[in-house]
Amino acid sequence: MNIEKVAVIGAGVMGASIAAHISNAGIPVYLLDIVPKEDGTKVKNRNVIAETAVKQLLKANPAPLMHKKNARLITTGNIEDHLDLLAEVDWVIEAVIENLAIKQQIYAQLEKICHSGTVISSNTSTLPLRQLVDGLSTEFQSRFMITHFFNPPRYMRLLELVSSDITQESLISSVRVFAEKKLGKSCVECKDTMGFIANRIGIYWVQCGLLEAFKQGLTVEEADAVLGAPFGIPKTGVFGLLDLVGLDLIPHIMESMKQLPAGDAFHQINDMPELFTQMISDGYTGRKGKGGFYRLNKQGGKRVKESISLQTGEYSKSERPVLDCLNIARKQGLQDFLSLDDKNAIYAWTVMSKTLLYTARLMPEIANDITAVDEAMRLGYNWQFGPFELLDKIGLEWFVNKVQQDNSGEQIPEILSAQNFYKTASGVLEYRSLSNEYLPVPRAEGVLLLADIKLQKQAILENDSASLWDIGEGVACFEFHSKMNTFDRDTLGLLKQSINRVEQDFVALVIHNDADNFSAGANLSLLMTAIDQQDWNSVGDLIQQGQQTFLALKYAPFPVVAAPTGFAFGGGCEVLLHCDAIQAHAELYTGLVEVGVGLVPGWGGCKEYLGRCLQNQSIGGPIPPVVKAFQTIAMAQVSKSAFEAKDLLYLSYSDDITMNKNHLLADAKAKALALSENYKPPEAIDYKLPGHTAKVLLDMTTKAFRAVGKITAYDVEVADSLATVLTGGDCDMLEPLSEQAVLDLERTVFTSIVQQEGTLARLEHMLKTGKPLRN
Secondary structure: OOOOOEEEEOOOHHHHHHHHHHHHOOOOEEEEEOOOEEOOEEOOOOOHHHHHHHHHHHHOOOOOOOOHHHHHHEEEEEOOOOHHHHHHOOEEEEOOOOOHHHHHHHHHHHHHHOOOOOEEEEOOOOOOHHHHOOOOOHHHHOOEEEEEEOOOOOOOOEEEEEOOOOOOHHHHHHHHHHHHHOOOOEEEEOOOOOOOOHHHHHHHHHHHHHHHHHHHOOOHHHHHHHOOHHHOOOOOOOHHHHHHHOOOHHHHHHHHHHHOOOOOHHHHHOOOOHHHHHHHHOOOOEOOOOEOOEEEEEEOOEEEEEEEOOOOOOEEEOOOOOOHHHHHHHHHOHHHHHOOOOHHHHHHHHHHHHHHHHHHHOOOOOOOOHHHHHHHHHHHOOOOOOHHHHHHHHOHHHHHHHHHHHOOOOOOOHHHOOOOOEEEEOOEEEEEOOOOOEEEOOOOOOOOOHHHHHHHOOOOEEOOOEEEEEOOOOEEEEEEOOHHHOEOHHHHHHHHHHHHHHHHHOOEEEEOOOOOOOEOOEOHHHHHHHHHOOOHHHHHHHHHHHHHHHHHHHOOOOOEEEOOOEEEEOHHHHHHHOOOEEEEEOOEEEEOOHHHHOOOOOOOHHHHHHHHHHHOOOOOOOOHHHHHHHHHHHOOOOOOOHHHHHHOOOOOOOOEEEOOHHHHHHHHHHHHHHHHOOOOOOOOOOEOOOOHHHHHHHHHHHHHHHHOOOOOHHHHHHHHHHHHHHHOOOOOOOOOEOHHHHHHHHHHHHHHHOOOHHHHHHHHHHHHHOOOOOO
């Protein structure tokens, strides 16, 4: 069955966000809620709840919609007047409040309305499936399941699936395929237990972290620091995460966990500190309230980050802790870190050992294999390593020995008594099953990961910054892997070598990496070294090397397809602009942001983006394309999705978008192979630029913005340099410029502006703080 129309019942934050993400996939969706009452009388606008929810979607940040136009695919209504519309949908998602009686009332109505092939699911995060369907017909139960989205649905890739013995396998498969391909989800099958997988483990970890920090006398900053980076856990740690999800949600979750069997370890951590309860009463519920364990407080006209003392309940300026134990964790590893007689390391061991032991004891109660548990925690809580991967990283034998040393009476789960949970055999990653057999880690259909390729073969070319890989069928993949995937001379040098190698031995090239972010652009530290030495020739050589490399990429005798995800800033965006095609992950945030550090794009970014504007038929005349390019680059506009990147012309409308990150490389490879048939490199274009006339116009615009305080004094200087490049400098409009002439202009302007004090200040500030300076 193909899922072509969906309905969501419940237009709260979660239900509306699920509807938004379904619209992101280009699928029409109904969003229904109750008809509210005022003074006991039903309101005139009976769809007001759902309509208000859609308005909030358009204003929310981070945006639930990948493009505002997607809201048109959401049809609002109410369950009194419009439930009959659900007779035509293929999937109904119930996302109402966690009240069993209310949910079952809705199911009884759906059973009468929906056709026999409609999948009906609940987004419940706590209620077991067996309770939800109790008393309903066998036919209804056969097409019912739990589909637990994580918040926010657009950004969290995990979808937990819970089904029963009688749920139709064909319907489960339809939901799984739709969720993976259309919604970009990784689906994890869970057993029908409280909290399923991710929340059962994740909430236990959070609650342990909370209680132990109070008990052991840590600050919230210390607790978050030692539970974060050493274990590959987001820097929000425990207390930052509580602020993010909302403190007021935790008591409800803990209350639901009281239904767990009497011997479950959750019952030992079900108490709430008095301060925690008081914070909720006082409105300190986290980011959605007046603040939480952290808050932003105005002091002297500035917003200062403060944190609460777990001992006194008083707020003070939040200070990043300087802890020797973190250096030991980074340099010497987890065993040395967790062995320290240090209050912070002891806290980390207490929380993580309890969590890992609890997880081990839950097998096979919550899942059929360890890969489901690790996947759920990676994607549901953004852990770099799942619990069993983390045990391997710590050292399984060492972990068990330390647990027994600390408490000789501790019962060690049987699953911890064998060898490692993962290993590589014949180039294939394998996991240990519950019967102690090693089996290949399952990959969904359409998944191709560079990490798997690396287990199977050696790089064709490599250095510290980049590598070239053979990904099969005559396609090579160029990967950059420097810090933040920034470009340096080694990256550029190996890319140039790779172009020559691909020409000899392959039919196409894909540019991709498995990291969260494609590239943060040029390595600014490299640039600062030359600036500090006032070695302007080296600066010019670096710009020329980048220009020549990207130009060689553009005119290579084979197709080049970029497959970016996450950030692609500055030089990262410039490499995209030089490719034949882009297969982008939907979560692509790209832009030419060089003005933020007082520079202009210098590796052909101005040239390529200007070319796109000139060739865009919707932008007519000689000056409007230049204005469009100027506005986009001068304002450092960054797309908030791959769909927005098309509007901004960073992507062309022939470029394709992949919703599931794990499918990105396979899709890019297929695109590259398709382009390789009868491939011809692009023809060079001439640049008919308006010269001085347009430069005057852009200067007037810039000064007008400065006059009303929208830009800074140095923004004016940077904009002037950018305008020089985009208008063609002193060119004559009747004499078109070649690509090389525009590149020469880019390089001349770049090497001039990089010598200015304002640019130096911006570069230094960015390297020091990671934030742009508005000077």
